[in-house]
Amino acid sequence: MSACMACGACCACFRVDFAVYELDDMGGTVPSGLAVEVNGSTARMRGTDHVPIRCAALTGTVGEQVGCGIYEWRPSPCREFEEGSDACHRARSRHGLPQLKENLA
Numbered sequence: 228m229s230a231c232m233a234c235g236a237c238c239a240c241f242r243v244d245f246a247v248y249e250l251d252d253m254g255g256t257v258p259s260g261l262a263v264e265v266n267g268s269t270a271r272m273r274g275t276d277h278v279p280i281r282c283a284a285l286t287g288t289v290g291e292q293v294g295c296g297i298y299e300w301r302p303s304p305c306r307e308f309e310e311g312s313d314a315c316h317r318a319r320s321r322h323g324l325p326q327l328k329e330n331l332a
C-alpha cells in the first residue's frame with residue numbers, strides 16, 4: 228500500500244500550479260471551483276498559495292489518513308509528483324514525518 232494514503236504532506240506543502248487548459252471549463256478535468264487563476268495561462272489549486280498551505284481538494288488529516296477529493300481529475304503536477312523523491316521527503320520532513328524506507332512499494 229502506498230505511504231501516501233497515510234501522508235498527504237506534499238498536498239500541504241507546495242504551490243500547485245498548472246496550465247489553465249487543465250481546468251474543466253477550459254476542456255480539462257480539474258474542477259475550476261477548486262482552483263484560482265494566477266494569470267491568463269496559469270491556474271493554482273485553491274489553498275496552496277497561502278500559509279498554512281493545504282490544497283482545497285485534500286481530505287483527512289496529514290500524517291494520519293488522507294485522500295484527494297479529485298484524484299481522477301487532479302492536475303499534472305500531482306500526477307507527476309513522485310513518492311520517495313527528494314521533494315516528497317522534503318514535504319514529509321516539514322510535517323514531521325519520517326523518511327520513507329527504500330523501495331517501499
Ligand code: SF4
Binds near residue numbers: 310311314315
Ligand atoms: S509527501 Fe510523499 S509519501 Fe507523502 S503523500 Fe506526497 S508523495 Fe506520498
Ligand code: SF4
Binds near residue numbers: 238
Ligand atoms: S489536487 Fe489532490 S493530489 Fe493534488 S495537491 Fe490537491 S489534494 Fe493533493
